[in-house]
Amino acid sequence: MEAFEFSLPTKIIMGKERYDEVGQWCAPIGKKVLLHYGGGSIKKSGLYDRVRDALEAAGCEVTELGGVKPNPRIELVRAGAALCKEAGIEMILAVGGGSVIDSAKGIAAAALADCDAWDLYTGAAVADAALPVGVVLTIPAAGSECSAVSVVTKQDTHDKRSFHSDLVIPRFAILAPDVFTTLPRNQIANATVDVISHVLERFFSDSTHVTLTDRLCISTVETAMQLGLWLYDHPEDVDVWGEFALTANIAHNGVLGQGRIEDWGTHGIGHELSAFYDMAHGASLAIATPAWMRYVAQEKPARFVQFAREIMHDYAQDEAQLIESAISDLEAFFHRLGLATRLSEADLAGADLEAMAQSVVKYKPRGQFKKLSAEDCLRIYELAR
Amino acid sequence: MEAFEFSLPTKIIMGKERYDEVGQWCAPIGKKVLLHYGGGSIKKSGLYDRVRDALEAAGCEVTELGGVKPNPRIELVRAGAALCKEAGIEMILAVGGGSVIDSAKGIAAAALADCDAWDLYTGAAVADAALPVGVVLTIPAAGSECSAVSVVTKQDTHDKRSFHSDLVIPRFAILAPDVFTTLPRNQIANATVDVISHVLERFFSDSTHVTLTDRLCISTVETAMQLGLWLYDHPEDVDVWGEFALTANIAHNGVLGQGRIEDWGTHGIGHELSAFYDMAHGASLAIATPAWMRYVAQEKPARFVQFAREIMHDYAQDEAQLIESAISDLEAFFHRLGLATRLSEADLAGADLEAMAQSVVKYKPRGQFKKLSAEDCLRIYELAR
Numbered sequence: 001m002e003a004f005e006f007s008l009p010t011k012i013i014m015g016k017e018r019y020d021e022v023g024q025w026c027a028p029i030g031k032k033v034l035l036h037y038g039g040g041s042i043k044k045s046g047l048y049d050r051v052r053d054a055l056e057a058a059g060c061e062v063t064e065l066g067g068v069k070p071n072p073r074i075e076l077v078r079a080g081a082a083l084c085k086e087a088g089i090e091m092i093l094a095v096g097g098g099s100v101i102d103s104a105k106g107i108a109a110a111a112l113a114d115c116d117a118w119d120l121y122t123g124a125a126v127a128d129a130a131l132p133v134g135v136v137l138t139i140p141a142a143g144s145e146c147s148a149v150s151v152v153t154k155q156d157t158h159d160k161r162s163f164h165s166d167l168v169i170p171r172f173a174i175l176a177p178d179v180f181t182t183l184p185r186n187q188i189a190n191a192t193v194d195v196i197s198h199v200l201e202r203f204f205s206d207s208t209h210v211t212l213t214d215r216l217c218i219s220t221v222e223t224a225m226q227l228g229l230w231l232y233d234h235p236e237d238v239d240v241w242g243e244f245a246l247t248a249n250i251a252h253n254g255v256l257g258q259g260r261i262e263d264w265g266t267h268g269i270g271h272e273l274s275a276f277y278d279m280a281h282g283a284s285l286a287i288a289t290p291a292w293m294r295y296v297a298q299e300k301p302a303r304f305v306q307f308a309r310e311i312m313h314d315y316a317q318d319e320a321q322l323i324e325s326a327i328s329d330l331e332a333f334f335h336r337l338g339l340a341t342r343l344s345e346a347d348l349a350g351a352d353l354e355a356m357a358q359s360v361v362k363y364k365p366r367g368q369f370k371k372l373s374a375e376d377c378l379r380i381y382e383l384a385r
Numbered sequence: 386m387e388a389f390e391f392s393l394p395t396k397i398i399m400g401k402e403r404y405d406e407v408g409q410w411c412a413p414i415g416k417k418v419l420l421h422y423g424g425g426s427i428k429k430s431g432l433y434d435r436v437r438d439a440l441e442a443a444g445c446e447v448t449e450l451g452g453v454k455p456n457p458r459i460e461l462v463r464a465g466a467a468l469c470k471e472a473g474i475e476m477i478l479a480v481g482g483g484s485v486i487d488s489a490k491g492i493a494a495a496a497l498a499d500c501d502a503w504d505l506y507t508g509a510a511v512a513d514a515a516l517p518v519g520v521v522l523t524i525p526a527a528g529s530e531c532s533a534v535s536v537v538t539k540q541d542t543h544d545k546r547s548f549h550s551d552l553v554i555p556r557f558a559i560l561a562p563d564v565f566t567t568l569p570r571n572q573i574a575n576a577t578v579d580v581i582s583h584v585l586e587r588f589f590s591d592s593t594h595v596t597l598t599d600r601l602c603i604s605t606v607e608t609a610m611q612l613g614l615w616l617y618d619h620p621e622d623v624d625v626w627g628e629f630a631l632t633a634n635i636a637h638n639g640v641l642g643q644g645r646i647e648d649w650g651t652h653g654i655g656h657e658l659s660a661f662y663d664m665a666h667g668a669s670l671a672i673a674t675p676a677w678m679r680y681v682a683q684e685k686p687a688r689f690v691q692f693a694r695e696i697m698h699d700y701a702q703d704e705a706q707l708i709e710s711a712i713s714d715l716e717a718f719f720h721r722l723g724l725a726t727r728l729s730e731a732d733l734a735g736a737d738l739e740a741m742a743q744s745v746v747k748y749k750p751r752g753q754f755k756k757l758s759a760e761d762c763l764r765i766y767e768l769a770r
Contacts, residue, residue: 005398007394193548212604212628
């Protein structure tokens with residue numbers, strides 16, 4: 001086990017309709033609230049009105065900024081930071097999924113910084129303060145509600161980059177399972193893959209003496225598959241949504257990674273699919289994961305044997321056959337969720353493989369379990385054709 | 386799943402010899418430090434000197450209060466609170482296990498209260514402020530390093546009582562596995578039982594839609610048994626101590642109880658054995674657990690079937706036989722750790738059963754999975770003869 005430090009300061013508030021409490025969580029932090037969200041879905045569902053009512057009932061003064069897109073854009077982060085400065089905003093309430101939360105974190109840091117917002121993502125500047133962020137979650141998947149990370153995209157240059165700062169860890173996150181029952185099936189599928197990937201990025205590790213976190217990873221990924229599939233077929237099952245939201249949270253709140261060196265190569269491979277083709281994050285991981293596995297298993301089979309036996313419950317005695325069965329089974333699971341696991345299935349010809357491969361490792365090394373060169377990335381993309 | 390709120394504000398600092406960093410963790414919180422500890426073991430091991438040196442190097446001014454006993458006493462809490470007031474203490478550093486941490490929490494709250502310290506435990510007064518508490522852990526078992534609970538004993542009246550306040554949750558806890566390698570085997574045995582019990586108190590629950598936390602509980606209790614037994618035979622294995630310390634922490638930091646109604650009846654039964662016979666906490670649970678299980682399984686067998694199959698890996702098809710096998714196997718495991726699982730094996734005649742049974746439920750109801758009356762407690766104690 002590696003030395004580590006860990007805490008989980010975000011207050012998770014789980015329960016049906018608890019967005020009605022949001023005013024009482026915000027008001028002690030700041031009464032001038034930037035309400036940040038995506039498109040029209042929260043207006044259609046009524047969540048927008050419930051949140052506004054709760055904020056106003058608690059005496060909060062609300063400024064609005066909607067329009068966050070999946071793979072959130074740096075331009076909106078810049079606009080949000082300017083708005084916060086102008087309006088004297090005291091806290092940001094993100095009502096949305098990972099994209100909205102990531103956008104809110106960027107705004108939170110950029111609003112108190114003297115640099116251009118993109119500098120925080122390139123590393124040219126480091127946040128030394130941030131407005132507090134709170135969350136009403138609308139998609140349990142990204143795990144951004146407890147994390148210190150913000151990922152945004154600069155579309156003109158196909159750049160999808162992140163920054164990490166404890167200052168932007170949300171103060172609270174309301175997980176009200178009734179909110180999730182209206183999610184479209186393709187988003188349920190994407191969410192399931194994202195949660196699975198968050199666990200696998202931690203599972204694939206060279207760290208030793210990690211018996212407990214191995215088991216916790218296995219338990220969490222098994223549960224994510226089981227519940228994700230159930231919800232894909234029964235999106236209205238509010239009780240299971242509560243379980244799934246907890247699973248998605250634990251998958252990425254850091255508990256499972258304690259004392260482990262994590263990999264994150266698959267996310268690097270997937271991010272370029274989003275940056276180049278504006279593909280949803282979960283959908284990109286359904287393509288990136290099997291290809292990454294096939295490539296890395298050749299060099300380091302032992303963890304893949306464990307994956308095959310303990311997670312996919314495959315049986316074959318021959319090692320290569322066992323591993324291939326498990327990866328095929330995972331692909332079959334993704335297909336069952338209506339997802340493409342190859343670029344060709346997603347109607348992508350793969351003309352940009354070389355450029356994407358270069359881009360994966362352009363700003364920082366990717367992968368720990370398998371450190372990826374641009375050449376490695378190209379081979380993985382080729383396996384994903 | 387039940388509605389819940391959860392966070393984990395304590396910063397866990399895991400790694401060999403990281404007690405040498407303790408000064409840098411304390412100084413930003415408070416430089417006038419009360420160093421609180423038990424007996425001579427930390428002096429003999431050299432930990433005391435390393436901690437003092439680290440505090441002084443960081444410019445902290447140290448006041449000392451040693452002498453905490455297992456099942457810590459209210460008298461020392463009172464004395465500590467008076468000392469804090471007198472010396473203008475700004476933070477308390479507990480160097481020890483659950484008893485020292487619980488004592489430190491009591492002092493932290495009593496130092497800023499106008500009442501007698503015992504009033505906090507009886508409920509006659511509620512803490513509205515507390516000095517900050519930090520921890521250098523010497524026994525990974527009690528999980529007190531992340532909890533809001535303090536348990537102390539008033540020996541003249543056989544009272545073992547607790548209070549709960551978020552104000553006393555430790556700010557940080559240093560888990561340095563090298564510290565644990567000198568623990569005597571009986572303490573390793575007691576620690577293992579305590580960790581197992583912390584998980585089982587959460588596992589035995591009527592809450593539904595708890596697939597994930599069921600699996601996490603099962604993973605954690607299996608790991609605790611496996612590692613605890615290994616350490617009982619190989620107390621010098623510092624890498625496994627790191628794993629065990631993480632397991633002990635997760636067992637009681639609240640992660641496993643999210644969305645579940647927890648039981649805590651067994652702890653109630655065990656506490657009286659400590660209060661009446663000054664029995665170590667873990668040792669008391671080795672007696673209380675099998676008896677509680679035999680009693681409650683008669684009324685509510687389903688969870689015990691799951692315990693038998695998924696935790697103890699027992700096979701019998703007949704339900705009663707299956708459950709009894711699993712409980713017997715757990716007893717055999719406790720025996721393997723050199724522990725008594727009956728009062729008679731601990732050379733206790735059981736003359737106080739009636740008084741203990743009354744005492745379990747004297748101040749508050751005990752048990753949620755099975756709500757215990759004094760009559761229930763008496764029957765459980767009789768099963769433990």
